[in-house]
Amino acid sequence: MTPESLEPVGIASGRASIGAARIGISGWRYVPWRSVFYPKGLPQRRELEYVSGRMNSVEINGSFYALQTPASYVRWAAEVPDDFLFSVKGGRYISHILRLKNAEKALPNFFASGVLALGPKLGPVLWQVPPNLAYDRGTIDAFLGALPRTTTAAVEFARGHDARMEGRSWLKTDANRPIRYALEVRHPSFECEDFVELARHHDVAIVVSDSAGRFPQMFEVTSSEMYVRLHGAEELYVSGYPEELLQTWAARVHGWRTGESTDGRPRDVYVYCDNDAKVRAPFDAMRLAEIVAELAGPLERSG
Template identity: 50%
Template structure:
């Protein structure tokens, strides 16, 4: 663990959860046998304080779905939202202003105070193109009101949806998950920091695992470090990730591969961690185990943590 972590230093908010919640294989294993499918999110929200919505990646959702999800979760719960693959994979960020407006116009603002970061995931075939990414970052709305304004100007549907009316503004966060080595350059980190976009720290054997911090929050996706979407986390691997989470929350730089020589300034950061190793029903149990270990580390004093 980074020994610079100080017990007296304030912490960012740490949220640990799962990527998606509707998996047939989880029924009778994580979800109790006989639990109605429509109550699965409600059950998951009793164990975790955040969930990553991944259905938004595949298609535009209905406004009512966002309202229902918000109603099924307790106060203080937070959703992250996966951006549309139509924008990232099909259009490859070209001429995306109207599709971006339609994505926000699908009802995401109905999550209200439970709306957390937006995750923009790119395919392994997407290479770093500075001009294309900078243009995309400039289009991204940075508040609820900016998102509503984008929808009013360009959305092709839902113009009368109540989700367009923002009664209380709040900031929006964005992060990107890259899957090609061409992004492992200082210029990419500079671009992320210039536009206050987070770099997703994605653990897998198939894509670059970069630890550069580029925003005021850290976003992790744990896909399975040995077998994609299948292998679990325990022992040394679980301990390493628990220590990294606490280090980031304290504002320090966790150990690992960084491509930029300059490190982000020391300040407490919110940390979001999502387990995506769902194939063998590891995700919910690994998420619970990481939450337990992080809480144990936070309960320790500075000297105890530094000796680990």
């Protein structure tokens, strides 16, 4: 449970009949989206603002490819409404190069890079492991156990950064908040009860990954949040989601939000459409959000 000294993120269980639904896209800066999703002539610098007027969350994926700067995080936070949340994707240097090992400096560098500058708009941190990384309990246990669990702890953790971050680090927080984590796995060996129990022990969400059958799809509830990534119904990163599939996913989101499909405990749900290649992601995200809102309407009005 969240200690009373922490400022809660989302809707706390026990005080609401339904959890929050955060539905958005993975990244927002895609050239093919211009004049299709983004209006013709919209300046690139206003694309995030445009997205935030139509969705309530975005998954930052530039942080996967390289450490971002505090100035970027500050700017992004300023461009969206107060009730908007960002999920942040952890760096591939940690997950794909170091393969979650020997990250004693890389992890503090990540947290020092400006993630905490998002302030109250910081949502979960996503870690995605590569398809050729098999499940090893010791590795996963050590990595998840090393992650700071509050923003105050993350500040102290980030002070362990190396010399590369001197002069470009962000080492402060405006409040002590919990930091939530999600892990997306891509090797079939993770489909075992031992991994599920380990994720539950660390209170980390196992990502429900829809990948046209390419990667494991696990629906186990292991955290106080659910985290979903929709990569394409039939072709990875390309296919859109037809109405019937969006209805199916909306029903799942509703079940998790209310607890009806799990243990009766309402959970916040994060869903990100990552089928960006054919400009399907933003339209699928907006339609999914509409259906979820329709299903939840009576409960949200009464709550």
